[in-house]
Amino acid sequence: MPSRLIDAFATTSTLAEVFSDASVLAAMLRFEAALAHCQARLGVIPASAAEAIAAVDCLSAGSFAEEARQSATLAIPFVTALRSRVGAEAAEFVHYGTTSQDVLDTALVLMLREARRFLAQDHARLERRLRALSEEHASTCMIARTLLQPALPISFGLKVAGWHGAVQRSWRRLDAAFDEALALQFGGAVGTLDRFGPLGPRLAEELAKELDLPLPEAPWHAHRDRLASLVAQCGVYTGCLAKIARDISLLMQAEVGEVSEPGGGSTAMQHKRNPAGSVVTLAAAARVPGLVAAFLAAMPQEHERAAGGWQSEWPTVADVVQSVGSALAAVAGTVEGLTVHPDRMRANLEAATGS
Amino acid sequence: MPSRLIDAFATTSTLAEVFSDASVLAAMLRFEAALAHCQARLGVIPASAAEAIAAVDCLSAGSFAEEARQSATLAIPFVTALRSRVGAEAAEFVHYGTTSQDVLDTALVLMLREARRFLAQDHARLERRLRALSEEHASTCMIARTLLQPALPISFGLKVAGWHGAVQRSWRRLDAAFDEALALQFGGAVGTLDRFGPLGPRLAEELAKELDLPLPEAPWHAHRDRLASLVAQCGVYTGCLAKIARDISLLMQAEVGEVSEPGGGSTAMQHKRNPAGSVVTLAAAARVPGLVAAFLAAMPQEHERAAGGWQSEWPTVADVVQSVGSALAAVAGTVEGLTVHPDRMRANLEAATGS
């Protein structure tokens, strides 16, 4: 029942799908199926149980959200439902020897991996267009503005090159943060894989391979720095996107008129052209700094699993990534559709420099 | 497609419904119907048009979210759809003389009014139970703890009275902030009701009456202090709820054992009792400070309608109110189900004071 309308600028259709209930459950099922496969291969559970588990390819969210509140974990209603689906014999082998955090953290990682693909596509579009725009306008003169006042001449190409550089650097950092954060979570109840004895490390390796995720040197149940760094770099990257949108919305002011967006209309004034893409970018970006703060503030998590901090992370991470994606899609579209008005640039430059 | 599972601790079923797509559209339709009625009464539009508009009692969200991104406002696809539903004759009288922000801000206010009812109910439960618990344990001795170390004796009743006082004061402030924030938005394109000439003020009064909302002394298109104060007081109130949950989760530690929640189990350890309600409370509350910051940071909105700041508000406000509601429902349930262990309190007190 959450609202796509309320979140219209806070996500995109594509990313809303990546973080939908269906995706959550698919990712959780994928973890359980992969685990069961690996456990069967190592003789930890019967092959027939693994097959039964892997055969469940979807679950209905039903009242999971409501039930999750009773135990403070979504894994309990999920595992209960999965057990009831696999039949009596396989039931005890569902989620065998693992814990809530293994399935939930790994499911989050799987969703983030999917989201990253879409972000990368839009980033590539944006970077490509910025580079081209910068080259096209290498000699388009305009006035630079400091503190919102005319200063000295620059070229529009130089301005765009500045946008491009910031976006490129920030994506490189974000990309590296994704590399580090997309890691398997698998440690059992307290991170020691206690239920598997000497087979533990081998099982972890197999599971990582099965899910095509790196195996970190230790479980990260209470150490959230990799995710935190991802969230923080989302914040930096979004700041760079918003800077572009801010500049465009200012350049598009009627009194300035140096660029224009394809833009949107108004319900009250038919003739009006608005910097719609920039506005959506800025609206999406405005959400991100506070969300980053929320994630960072939740990092001092108690002992081997937090009482509140960990459980607060999902909506924060999902909101951050969707907001980045929304801002990115909007600004990429804006830059692709941007019309540049060199004549107005020249006129404003002349007005400012008196030449 | 947004996820109830990801938001399991960030909302409740009831509040998710209050902020659902259906509720958004119902609130927007209610605004348009009320406006049309009042306009018909004042002879601004034909009575038949008002009837046609009011007859539309639901719309499908369809691709509104996607279309809203093109114009940076949900009102455009909404009005377009509504026009196409009312028939050619009434179409031109839909949304007559009004603007995106009138319908969207007022719709938000209508949803907040609904949410407030549910918050008030849960607050009343919580306050009632805290008061009773405080009285029941007026003479139950325990050790007070400062900096997480035993200090001197107090009664458990005194501790609960502290919780009660903070919650009561903070609700009073939040309640007053609701009173102020639940106001009609109606100003037309730039806040001057320009389309209605001398009839403007009268129409605004009628509309306020029709929707049972106070009419502020002026439209608040670019002045968001009433909403900001509501959001901020949500933050203060939630902080008080989280303080209760923090204390309970600490008192319930096995080594302390002074209270226990009905609690939840674990997927890995069947015997374990967790402070599930406190954890859900803390998880919900952890989201709020960053969201408050996001709202406040968006307040310096440009001229007569912002380019980004206003458009960022909906998900922030909806998330804040739902997080408050989630924390409140969880802590109310926790306090109602709390078992107090005076024997352990006495034992810990004796261990600490050596008596």
Place this chain on the structure above:
Amino acid sequence: MPSRLIDAFATTSTLAEVFSDASVLAAMLRFEAALAHCQARLGVIPASAAEAIAAVDCLSAGSFAEEARQSATLAIPFVTALRSRVGAEAAEFVHYGTTSQDVLDTALVLMLREARRFLAQDHARLERRLRALSEEHASTCMIARTLLQPALPISFGLKVAGWHGAVQRSWRRLDAAFDEALALQFGGAVGTLDRFGPLGPRLAEELAKELDLPLPEAPWHAHRDRLASLVAQCGVYTGCLAKIARDISLLMQAEVGEVSEPGGGSTAMQHKRNPAGSVVTLAAAARVPGLVAAFLAAMPQEHERAAGGWQSEWPTVADVVQSVGSALAAVAGTVEGLTVHPDRMRANLEAATGS
């Protein structure tokens, strides 16, 4: 050693003085002197001890900051120093029966009371000038702008009236929050005034009277909602100040030219006029939302005194109040020195409406 230069836009000289080391120590001494006086009057300590304590009218901060880190409280080095100053006989009666939090919270309240006076003066200046400006320009026509695009005509007086209304409402809320937050803290080690037996309540009343502070119904050692509400309302108020500065900086763009600040120059371009007051306002205001979040996030404080949350508050509160004061002083000066250009307003209006 902290830097006034780094904080140039984050405080004013006046407020930096209000929150200086000397002010901190003066406020702490005032608490101890008032307490000793009241205790002597009630026969709790000898009159000679009270005189000796009250005779200490200043202390040097010396290495207090460094020592405070050893015990996690400034009160320990402070009390130690004060004891060594009053002579052997009075030493044991220094800080008698009270606790760190009593002196530190009350000292903060005394500093806030002082800060409030300066804020109130600048607010009065601002409100007065906004009201006058609004009246002067009741018929000065200009174009309203939505999403940074020209929309329809308004008067500049109406625009200023909007600023005025928001600032007035937000000050009223902030003022009420000050009323509530400026309360005595006095509870002894765990809030029970345990050391004074039946004299406790009477002593608290006397002390409140002596310091001219209201006596709350209970100590608030672990319940920070009054301060939180003050900090939050600072955030709302600052948002309204920043909105004015944003509008002015946009209106002062050379291409718009509808108002101008007395403004500041540039090290690189002698001829340039900058919206210096608006920039300082926006710079100060930008700090506040994150600080509000920091305060709110620290509210779930453990038991009868927090292990970290409380100890984080001082710099946050001091920074918030100084940032508000800096923004307020800057915007008040800006509005007082503002030059309005009705001719440019008319020209832009005509350009926009084609009339």
Place this chain on the structure above:
Amino acid sequence: MPSRLIDAFATTSTLAEVFSDASVLAAMLRFEAALAHCQARLGVIPASAAEAIAAVDCLSAGSFAEEARQSATLAIPFVTALRSRVGAEAAEFVHYGTTSQDVLDTALVLMLREARRFLAQDHARLERRLRALSEEHASTCMIARTLLQPALPISFGLKVAGWHGAVQRSWRRLDAAFDEALALQFGGAVGTLDRFGPLGPRLAEELAKELDLPLPEAPWHAHRDRLASLVAQCGVYTGCLAKIARDISLLMQAEVGEVSEPGGGSTAMQHKRNPAGSVVTLAAAARVPGLVAAFLAAMPQEHERAAGGWQSEWPTVADVVQSVGSALAAVAGTVEGLTVHPDRMRANLEAATGS
């Protein structure tokens, strides 16, 4: 006049010195001297002027802070004062062809370089002690705790290894962010080094060499991603420090008693031992997430130099770095002085597992 007492837990003496007025002015003078030297070498200004400029080795802050508010930049009073110091002939060559942001950003970078050295030393201490502690206690059994409830056995060495891993990873990221952020700012009024014609690039290279700073591929006046990434990684690193402090403060509870800090006393209760180092760590860390949000929110800076966003950065960056340093110094001291109680660990383990 800012207060070391208010900031007692928000900085250290060492870092307060790094960000003192004297350090700010020394860094600014160093920039101007280095620039003058390079300019003299390239024949841009007379050698005698460069000597006169470099001979000024200190300035008094005087009323710079107050004057900075008039122009919204500290550089104006600074340059004015420097000009008056160098004598009439050299005056025109002071700050020649450069701009506020060149000197202020580079001065910040120079201060950050100094701060980094101190952070690195304390980090090395912390990491060394964590590694040793982890090895010492590789077989010290204790109960792991999830959601603040006993779960299953682990070793204390494993717990410490978790702390160590998070701190090590986060430092590596922070260190890389320092590498990237510590770059020369030098672009002149609008980033084009317009005043130096073809000599510009050469002068920039020389200046970078003179200050031993990397020369970025372009000035970063309006592109703050490198600093933002540094600030954000400070946030992540601090979160890891605070996690250690949280665990220690919980383990040191009297009822748990598994570790103890050398700890601090209480003004009210002489016998009491407090987790003072953990408390200082948590207090310092609590400030950081909101400050990170403030920095990120200020990133969308207007055109070639922001009207507010840039001017808000100094206190934010200085506060973040000092808070990190305070948390780090406190937690390093805490870990170095930590006493571990294997007997209590065993007793709690047995109580929890019933064995």
